[in-house]
Amino acid sequence: MKSSVVTYCFQFLFLVIIQVLVANRVLLWDLITPYVALFFVISLPIEIEKWVQLLACFLLGLCIDFFENSGGAHAAALVMAIYLKPYFIRLFFQGEETLRDLYLTRDKPLQLFGVLLLLILSHHLVLFTLEFYSLSFWKTILKFTFWNGIFTFISLILGIVIFRNKPSYVV
Amino acid sequence: MQQIFDFLLRKRNPLLFFLLLVISYALTVQSHSYHRSKFINSTGNITGKLFAYQTDISNYFKLKSYNERLLEENARLKTTISSFNLDSLMLDIKSNYTYYPASVINSTYHKTNNYLTIDAGLNDSITRDMGVITDKGIVGIVENTSSNYATVISILNNRSSINAQLKKTNHFGSLKWNGKDPNVMQLQDVPRFAPVAVNDTVITGGRSTIFPKGLPIGKIIGFELGQNENFYEIEVLLFNDMTDVGFVEIIKNQNKKEVKKLESNHSNEK
Numbered sequence: 170m171k172s173s174v175v176t177y178c179f180q181f182l183f184l185v186i187i188q189v190l191v192a193n194r195v196l197l198w199d200l201i202t203p204y205v206a207l208f209f210v211i212s213l214p215i216e217i218e219k220w221v222q223l224l225a226c227f228l229l230g231l232c233i234d235f236f237e238n239s240g241g242a243h244a245a246a247l248v249m250a251i252y253l254k255p256y257f258i259r260l261f262f263q264g265e266e267t268l269r270d271l272y273l274t275r276d277k278p279l280q281l282f283g284v285l286l287l288l289i290l291s292h293h294l295v296l297f298t299l300e301f302y303s304l305s306f307w308k309t310i311l312k313f314t315f316w317n318g319i320f321t322f323i324s325l326i327l328g329i330v331i332f333r334n335k336p337s338y339v340v
Numbered sequence: 341m342q343q344i345f346d347f348l349l350r351k352r353n354p355l356l357f358f359l360l361l362v363i364s365y366a367l368t369v370q371s372h373s374y375h376r377s378k379f380i381n382s383t384g385n386i387t388g389k390l391f392a393y394q395t396d397i398s399n400y401f402k403l404k405s406y407n408e409r410l411l412e413e414n415a416r417l418k419t420t421i422s423s424f425n426l427d428s429l430m431l432d433i434k435s436n437y438t439y440y441p442a443s444v445i446n447s448t449y450h451k452t453n454n455y456l457t458i459d460a461g462l463n464d465s466i467t468r469d470m471g472v473i474t475d476k477g478i479v480g481i482v483e484n485t486s487s488n489y490a491t492v493i494s495i496l497n498n499r500s501s502i503n504a505q506l507k508k509t510n511h512f513g514s515l516k517w518n519g520k521d522p523n524v525m526q527l528q529d530v531p532r533f534a535p536v537a538v539n540d541t542v543i544t545g546g547r548s549t550i551f552p553k554g555l556p557i558g559k560i561i562g563f564e565l566g567q568n569e570n571f572y573e574i575e576v577l578l579f580n581d582m583t584d585v586g587f588v589e590i591i592k593n594q595n596k597k598e599v600k601k602l603e604s605n606h607s608n609e610k
Binding site: 252309 | 352357363365367368369391394446453491519
């Protein structure tokens, strides 16, 4: 238990640094940034107390907001994603009681993709709505959600592939 | 009472969820109101240092172009001085404006509300509401300062509105950004009597205490009459490449307090 807490703390710091120093600088075609911080939402096991998950994601978002001068946009988006995660999992893995770490469901890639896409959609919609701060930009918000979503999706899949052996994550 | 506690305990997760959402929303709202974004900004020591390290590295790759720009500016300044035909020792003119150098350690240009972080702060006598420029044009206005860092509201920001005018005549308007192209801004409220033409230069108007008059901004690439047919909507292509701002100068207006005091006296009389 203790070691996994340390692992998550490291992952937390790692994701903040990667997000603000690398991912936010990618900016392909002046538009696209992979939001790798969402990886934290995926990797948090569902067994952890929900309020701990919510607070952890809120803090992660707040850390990124500090760097980005974006108020509380990232915090809100990550809180939304972590809150909706179990519902999305239930939607795609119905009846199988696999409400566990998303890592353990790699043998069902299609369902995993479904959960990832819904998570990305909810995260990006909240993030860009708050960042643009005006619904009159709804076309831009949708455009950003779509294009950034694709790249976030790719980066999350890469993350899952690269960090596939994480036995210590089982709490 | 017990029931209320039970209810709260049972619903603690949804309640926490809504609480956190409300907090983040409040922080976002605050960051969008002028002069209020005090809590969440990148002037902190940790954020500033991290960005500074990164800029140290990335600037090496841009040294060549920065050097060329500095040489160009030097040449231009020397030409200006020589046209005065004065001994440089005699140049004891008291200027109203002081310029401080700084380098940009973080910037965005793809959002609707863009900010820059610079590595100069209160210790370098940088305070709120100072203008920030490069050799080519204007960049933004200082918002938050810590002892060593400051955030700058980019001109590419919904909250930004800069007093600007045509170089040929004194017709002025306010320069805003519609959030689309980071190289094109919109000059609004220029009266229809003004002789507007494509390729005309737009400069700062000097009607605020932030920027001195006559700084270059950009050139006109298109214009049309607005909805009520009284004012022009002018598209201005910036001279400054806002996607690559490396080094900046911060302008301090020495007479600002005096001007502000005079103006506030005036408004008190009303």
